[in-house]
Amino acid sequence: MFFSLQDYLAKLEPMVNVDCGSRTPEGVAAVADYVTALYQRIGYRVTRRQFSDACGPCLEITNAPDAAQYDVMLSGHMDTVFPVGTAAERPLRVEGDMAYGPGVSDMKAGVLALWYALKDLPQAADGSLKVVVCYNCDEEIGSPYSRDWLVDTAKKSACVLVAEAARANGQLVKARKGNAKYRIAFHGKASHAGNALAEGVSAITELANWTLAINQMVDLEAGTTLNVGLIKGGTGVNVVPDFAEAIVDLRFWDNDAAEGIDAHLRALADSPFVAGCRVEVERQTFKPAMRPSADTxxxxxxxxxxxxxxxxxxxxxEAGGGSDANFTAAAGVPSLDGFGPQGGGWHAASEFLMLGSVEPRIRLLQGVLARLAARG
Structure with a gap:
């Protein structure tokens, strides 16, 4: 494989220099259009899948349009976490052996690396390796629209390789914590804090009790952590608050432990600490833990x-953050992550791509794909 870093950067630049947050459908669509043209150039069939108007399209790309099963599913996401205007404020720039920009390593570099790995792979060209590539539009918000499609496609594949960035120290990812986000709403009764305190039912007092109870559910040894990260409530200092809200983050290695936490939260809602309060528990997002099986x-x-x-x-x-590999691994499909070039600083203005890692990581992926083809 002849590789030109200048050519790679030229192709990477238009992917980075577009605002494509998960809730910016037109930006994700622009990336999808660009990626579609790349794959069509090398003879792959590209199918556009639109699961919600709230987000952009997803792409299902294959060299084996009639295949019932694939030898490998490659996966990446086209969305970022950054608001509109970020790309104009800090477009792709190269300084020495580093590149910077919004989404440069999370994960535009990996999206492009998959194409480079496939375009010169003889086993993909002659069909001895049946490949499906899935690029989704909503990974950064938990893949709520694309999850079922990703899992269904993974179940038709012998294994899944995800091109999220390799760590700056060169490590790939074999396990990821599961995570969930909860919205807990507390409903009380308003009254005047000076004249009729006893007639009120404080939603904030209920929230405070829940915060302490949630802290007691943390098991650091097992890796089960909960954090009451956002709270709001009340309308005035002289009013007993009739509403409060908490957003809670849950991380875990054990999927059964996560379901136990869920059941415990719902049991607490059935028996509020403050008489007269009503509590609603909503699990807004959920990613199961990714743990390696024998096949993995x-x-x-x-x-x-x-x-x-x-x-x-x-x-x-073993990473604390989640990816789409969490879903595919939980579906019983051997899944590994971190096949993109090395980088770091994700979700921040300091996000970077290590340019010296781009070609070696593409060659690693090519070698793995060739070995999968030989394995049959």
Whole structure:
């Protein structure tokens, strides 16, 4: 494979220099149009899938349009976390051996790296490796619209490789914590704090009791953590508050433990601390934990063998943040993550891409795909 970093950066620039937050459908659509043209150029069939007007399109791309099963599913996301105007404020720039810009490594670099890995792969060209590539539009908000499609496609694939960025230290990702976000609403009764305090029912007092109870559910040893991260409530200092709200973050390694937490929260809602309060528990997002199975361990060994042949030092990380690999792994499909070039600073103005890692990581992915084809 002949590789030109200048050519790669030229192709990366228009993908970074567009506002494509999850709730910016037109920006994600612009990225989708760009990616579609790249894949059509190398003979792949591209199918556009629109699951909601709230977000942009998803892309299902394959070299085997009539296949009932795929040898591998490659996955990435086209959306970022940044608001409109960010791309104009800080477009792609290169400084030494680093590139910077919104979404440069999370995950435009990985989206493009998949195309580079496939375009010169003989096993993909001759059909001995049946590939499906899924690019979704809503990963940064938990993939609420694309999740079912991703899981259904993964179930038709022997394994899943996700091109989120490799860590700055070179590690890939073999496990990820699960996560959930809860909105808990507290309804009380308003009254005058000076003249009729006893007639009121304080939603904030109920929220305070819940905060303490939630803190007691944390199990650091097991890796189950909860955080009451956002709260609001009340209308005035002299009014007993009739409404309050908390947004709670849950992270976990054990999916059964997460369901236990969910049941505990709902049981608390059935028996409020403050008489007269009513509590509503809404689980807004949920990603199951990604844990390696025996088949995943075999896939890890395959990746390590290819890396050793190429003289590329790699390692494996158990990450706290989630990705779409959480969903595919929970569906029973061997899944690994971190196949994009190395980077860091994600979701911040300091986000960076390590340019020296781009070609080696593309070659690693090519080698893994070739080995999968040989394995049959």
């Amino acid at each position: 361990e075999a896939l890890i060994a395959l990746v390590e063998a290819v890396a050793a042949e190429q003289g590329l030092p790699i390692g494996w990380q």
